Amino acid sequence: MTNARWLLIVLALVTAIVAGVTAGTLPLTPSEVLHGLLGNAAPMHIAVVRELRLPRVLLAALVGAGLGAAGAALQGATRNVLAEPYLLGVSGGAAMGAVIAVALGARGPLVPLAGFAGALGAVALTLLVARAAGGRGDARIVLMAGVVVGAFANAAIMVALAGADASVVRGALWWMMGSAADASWMAVRGLALYVAVGIAILLVLARAIDVLALGEDTAAGMGVDVARVTLGVYVAGALLTAGTVAAAGLVGFVGLLVPHLVRMTGARTHRSIISGAALAGAALVVVADLMARVAHPPAELPLGAITALLGVPFFLAHLRRLT
């Protein structure tokens, strides 16, 4: 990828972040936003900029970065352009954890924690199922195991919600639609750690993923431990996805779409695709979250629906280029 294209992606992210901090339901001028950031404005402006908008924008950026990077690595490792983080059963497991927590009366920070536990549990189950089926390093078997675990989780959610109170159903549904509305500095710090560790692991594995793209036999012939690399990508992808799901619920389409966008810019090595997908994913989710906040005030729109609405036309255009 050329330097000009890198600059374009970074510029898109910076513009998205500036727009995200500047715009909102409360009309603030750029100067008021700047003074709010510096802490020498009216208390309400400082509170809105520092405690509401900034953590929210950063959380959205981290969610996008995590999902983008995880999607890029999974598509590379599985040699499947339709692979995405949620295919490993992560989304279903996370939603199951969260819904069961809500149905049992949990509120506040317990819900995302239960989602995180559910996501990790689902990935572990997926890998166990794949291993039991004899396909530890076989991408197809792992993806199929992920689909099966996801379907089981969805069935469990439906059973849990069938007899639940309307408020429980509403809360669970809202969580499944994704939202960065509950962003706090604590959530930003927690997710930043997951995203940094997850992306670092993927970047270390990037060269091996490049070799894997040539085919498993070729990669093995070149001295790559295919099973170990694949497992590493799954575990790092699961950490990234579970972290983002715990912070903002299910935000669909980012992990599927963004790697394609980055490859369209000419990125070929997985080091560039993963880094580019992290930056572009961050920009996309920040913009989507801004739309969720300002499109229909005072109501919030679900973030996952906005990312899908933005993603589908891009994806259709991309499909036309491919066919």
Place this chain on the structure above:
Amino acid sequence: MSRLTASLSLLVLASVLAACERRTAPMHDTATDDFGDTVVVATAPVRIVSLNPTTTELLYAIGAGARLVGRTSYDRIPAAVSAVPDLGPGLRPNVEAVLAARPDLVILYASEDNRDAARRLRAARVPTVAYKVDRIADFARVTLALGRITGDTAAARVTVDTVGRTLAGTLVRTAALPHPRVFWFLWESPLLAVGGGSFLSEMLKVAGALNVYDSLPEPSPSITFEDLVRRDPDIVLASATTRARMLADPRWRTLRAVRERRVLVFDTTIVNGPSARVGASAVALATLLHPDAFAP
């Protein structure tokens, strides 16, 4: 304020009209419900299923509670209701479970979700009526309708009359007081407020306060946190556990009312609907919001 005053006047008028009704009831009566259906019901039914916690409460208030043979899983008030068999949800109910209770009257909530259940129950020759009890005006209308159907006309009239007088009296007492701007918290994720479509918003007006989300037509609209900060309420109403969480949370502390610790605790179990407790609840709310004016 005019819509509310009109509602309260209607309430008083309804009780006067009820007083003029004939005293001797025939063996069968017809009732037109909120689906617009005219239903033939036996006078003074003895096996009643109520699948809306608010109508269940109203039946107890007018003295027909002992005739209940079924309720929803969500009924909590009054305490005696726990002895009534639980027949499941109030929306899209299990028709077979309702029929198994052998009711001679079923009362549903008038939601589109319940049209099919009403049709099936009537096809099984069980008189079924559906009422919407969402606003304070609905309380009077439905209480009097239930009174007519169950044969407890006088008790229904007394209930409506008592509540109407309490509400009107509270409104008069709070009229001259300064009206604080209130945000009534309902739910955290998604953030939900009491909106203008809820009877709680009407109750706030009676209690001498203004709901910052009164202009929104929904009963429990979803809102953004930033919009809430922009509306800058003077007082926040929440449950005791939510209050403790709000006071400790930096995000909630961006709200002036929370920083200044003006988060008042109000029992949110009244959110069922406008039942016979709506008058007493309005007085309790007025006492909470205006402790000096309403001190015993």
